[in-house]
Amino acid sequence: MTSSIDSLITREYQHGFVTDIEADTLPPGLDERVVRVISERKGEPEWMVDWRLKAFRRWRTMSEPHWPNVKYEPIDYQAVRYYSAPKTKKPLGSLDEVDPELLKTYAKLGIPLSEQKILAGVAVDAIFDSVSVGTTMKTELGKLGIIFCSFGEALREHPDLVRKYLGSVVPYSDNFFAALNSAVFSDGSFVYVPRGVRCPVELSTYFRINAADTGQFERTLIIADEGAYVSYLEGCTAPKRSTNQLHAAVVELVALPGATIKYSTVQNWFAGDAEGRGGVYNFVTKRGKAFDDAKISWTQVETGSAITWKYPSVILQGDNAVGEFYSVAVVNHHQQADTGTKMIHVGRNTRSNVVSKGISAGQGNNSYRGRVQVLPKAEHARNYTQCDSMLVGNRCGAHTFPYIEVANNSAIVEHEASTSKIGEDQIFYLKQRGLSAEQAVSMIVSGFCKEVFKELPMEFALEAQQLLGITLEGSVG
């Protein structure tokens, strides 16, 4: 009977612990003074303060977007703390200086910052609340001229690069949340791969929101110079808290001619409990600009957050540029996701490929929102979009909002969509072969998401698959 699609016990959020650590935290509220203090604490140059203040003034004139297909109580932006940093006596130079409590947190998360991860070939930058606490493998990468450091450090060590590219893809005036981020961002990651260099390891950042009532506003800037290649992965978790936490990040990717950037996200922010209390509001702006013959590929696995509002996009600026978007978004219980992509075809012979897999369970609500825009000069632009939704149970929702604007007759734009439901018959079939209900759902969903999982770096594909299984636990009996 369909009532069997309900029972199993939900596994608790595994990353829901709080780290007891002394933090330097600003009181809640936001005004010009707070913006200045953040900048001061970070010892930023004058132009940076000015940029932040311009963003803040712009933000005050903007209003929160309400077009996404999500519902939430109004956010009181004056009740949010805009800066929280683990207290340290001096700036962090090496991992040995990092607070042992912090390192324990990362160990709990399964993110060993040190040797093990290096052996695994991953360089990690960890952002705890708002401050970057350690970047591994810096020396090794340095030999190739690759810069991988916290945003703050980049601002000190490589100010010209930052100044040249910051806001070049996502201007501070872009949207409400991007403007807010531009005013108050406290740290983030910075990557620069020089001309013709292929970054030999996956670069990885781990984000964690720890402090209560704190917003996390990180800023990531990745520049791949001509002909360079880099693959970057970010993972995110937050403690379980009954109040909502705000996460408004900005990610900018710049792929100069002939460069390739592959950006993968496994997002597992706390999603709120089974009744929909608490959880992270994930309002993120991610965009890349691909110049001639360059390629930008976004892969995201979104299993967490109470609300996700996120459209990793590519501006296909140069001729023959390629943009890709592979997405798995899962909502369970009361989670809401409005996510998708924008592919803006500016150059000639530009190509984009979009594969979106939305899974809705419980009373979750999942929307795909995608824009494909072909500008007048984009001769022979080509887009293919495939948008599949899967429903688990009968109280969830799946929606698709495709926007297609074509201003050049030689363009070919295709959109395919499908909706399916995990059937009792599929589950029974797998149970008849000896699998449990959970294994059955996990197998069906993994199969559904296969095209996206195969785009993930291998060591993370398994993690993503497991996360998916955990997120959907309890959705089917």
Add this chain to the structure above:
Amino acid sequence: MPLLEIRGLTATVGDTQILNGIDLTADAGEVHAIMGPNGSGKSTLAQVLAGNPAYDVTGGSVRYDGKDLLAMQPEERAQAGIFLAFQYPVEIPGVSNAYFLRAAYNEMRKARGMEEVDPLEFADLMDERLRLVDMDASMLTRSVNAGFSGGEKKRNEILQMAVLDPKLAILDETDSGLDIDALRVVANGVNQLRRPDNASIVVTHYQRLLNYIVPDFVHVLVAGRIVRSGTRSLALELEDKGYDWLTGGASGSASGGSFAAAGQSAAIGA
């Protein structure tokens, strides 16, 4: 102790009563054929034995291998050696047959306290099983039943059966929609797996399959009740006369005494 002992089994789907008191006993080493007109409850019986939650058991008992089968979850039944070859095998897109089969095989092993096998060991086993049922290895890399023809789906069921090596196999109209070559392959697979320590229940509408899988006993199901049991000659008689001569008796009193107690099938068969 019989491997399977069904007593007075009744079952409904929604508000409709489908099974009206089934009695059936099967011992290890036996092949039982269940025949009957459309809608007589053959598939329902198969699904109920496998534990499909879409059907509600309203009465009776089923003992399997000394256990109360009706108290077991579908996956527990599977792990205890019950295999249902589905009439309509379900598609699982994106999941390779090899991955699926290994997962299922390992669940069976875990349930029996055995070590899981790794992909290499499993590949060896598959080679052997594929030969046994005369099937091509290309079956393994394709998604479970997705885009399979009707015949391929049925063959895939037999392959799964060969890998999982059940104690009690229930084949639900495995012959429907098969051409003669596919029918031979399927029947050959079943015959290859036939042993003194396992049993099969073959549900079919047509006598044709029984030319290839020769049953020890044949039961005729009409309106949710076994109205006649016999040997293979009963199937031939049905082919000759159709079901009409039996359906009339299903509700009448004439058939009652002699045929309703299908639990005596062994005696009749002898």
